[in-house]
Amino acid sequence: LQAAEDLNYELRITQIDVADLAGVAKGTVSYALNGNELIKAETRQRVLAAADALGYRRNVMARNLRTNKAGIVGYSWHVADDPSRMNNLLDEFIYRVTASAETHGYHLLTFIQPKEDADKVYDELISTNRVDGFILSDVRYDDPRVARLFSLNAPFAAFGGMNVPGAAFAHVDVDGKKGIEIVIEHLLSQGHERIGFINWHPGLPVGDIRELGYRTAMKAAGIAIEPDWIGYTPNILHSAAQATQRVMSTKHRPTALVCTNDVMAFGAKSYLDEVGLRTGEDVALTGYDDDPTAQFLGITSVRQPIDAVAKTLFELLLCEIDHKPAPQRQVVFEPELVARQSTSRAGTT
Structure with a gap:
């Protein structure tokens, strides 16, 4: 490897090379790189270390062709010019979802949901196979996105849903x-x-x-x-x-x-x-x-336990994408009160 570098040769490092250095089978390398839960954490770390040492880069396009997946999940920013729907919690949620996606070998594609004909952007992303599924938030009563995604048989999971009567879709919420x-x-x-x-x-x-x-x-x-x-x-x-x-x-x-x-x-x-x-x-x-x-x-x-919400939500979405049963399709977390100086006893002044 060093000799090739000295001669400015570009070697194509393969999973076989990673397997040899890590002392595992080639199949183990593939499973480890794709975050398969059957691989022990110690083995996965050894594979990742070997891949990093060799400068291995996965051929994402080849993997996508082989698995018939885009490796991308879509998330809309709702109506982006509506200031009443902006908050720091949403920023943290998107960050945590992105981190969870990358842990599973996915990336998050964010897009603006137009005020009119919001279905069109979902239709386009699905028909062009640019995403494998969607994360929704701020789900409303009779939300047209839910009905549309059901009609298209498109995988999705939502942050929010316990407040929506008859919500039959996969969702995570906080009470x-x-x-x-x-x-x-x-x-x-x-x-x-x-x-x-x-x-x-x-x-x-x-x-x-x-x-x-x-x-x-x-x-x-x-x-x-x-x-x-x-x-x-x-x-x-x-x-x-x-x-x-x-x-x-x-x-x-x-x-x-x-x-x-x-x-x-x-x-x-x-x-x-x-x-x-x-x-x-x-x-x-x-x-x-x-x-x-x-x-x-x-x-x-x-x-609200946003980190746990994001991790659980993405795991639910993966089950929807892979057509696998989730242990629980609708998960509700408990919130936590954080008391500070603003709530003194009544009549203390």
Whole structure:
């Protein structure tokens, strides 16, 4: 090998060469490089080390022809120019999904979903065999993407689905109802009873299930919710601030505010700061998603296990692509409350 390099020859390193150096069979090399779970971790690492030492590069096109797969999974950015559908959780989710895909020898193709005729982009990607399947998120009631992919018999798995009645597709979710219930329980333990709620407008599955958690927990505590305690808003800072103003202008002003995501909590905090109400002292405040900014500002939030979601979701998608039964096609994770300075005891000032 060194002599060839000295003469500027380009050697085509094969899996046989990798097998010889690693001391394994050629078939083992193929399985190891493709992430087959039957290969022991120690053996896989030995194969990867040998491949790296030899500078081995897989012939992806040949593999794709042999397996009749593109090695690519599609993910749409929804309606990209809608600011209410942007958040840091989505960024982390895409990063984690990409990492999971690459672990299994896949790449993620992101594309913009147009406002009109969204089906066309899915049709084109499927008809041209550019992707093996799709990852969906932000699944809505009667989501046209779900119906279209079913009609095309295209493999897909979704982040979100437990809130959609009759969801028969493979999906991974985090229990949003439970997430809000543990927030309410925390605030009740801090002595709060007048608890306001800032949420998306009704009709969005993720918001509806979280509002159900709010109503369920308040009812269980024997607290009647005043209609003015609930404010609806898009996922935009200034709109959330306006919703907070409406809620905090009521006769029996809440001593605590529960927001269904961190962006809304930031908007709520901006209003509270503007009128001189101290977060964590005059008014308790919570968010949802545990955004890095929430951590910096000391806002109590609900953390979702996005890494586990992404890994499980991609494994479900692989089962759909390979037409293999998954141990569980619909997986729900538990959220975690992260309490910080923004949720002090009621009446401490």
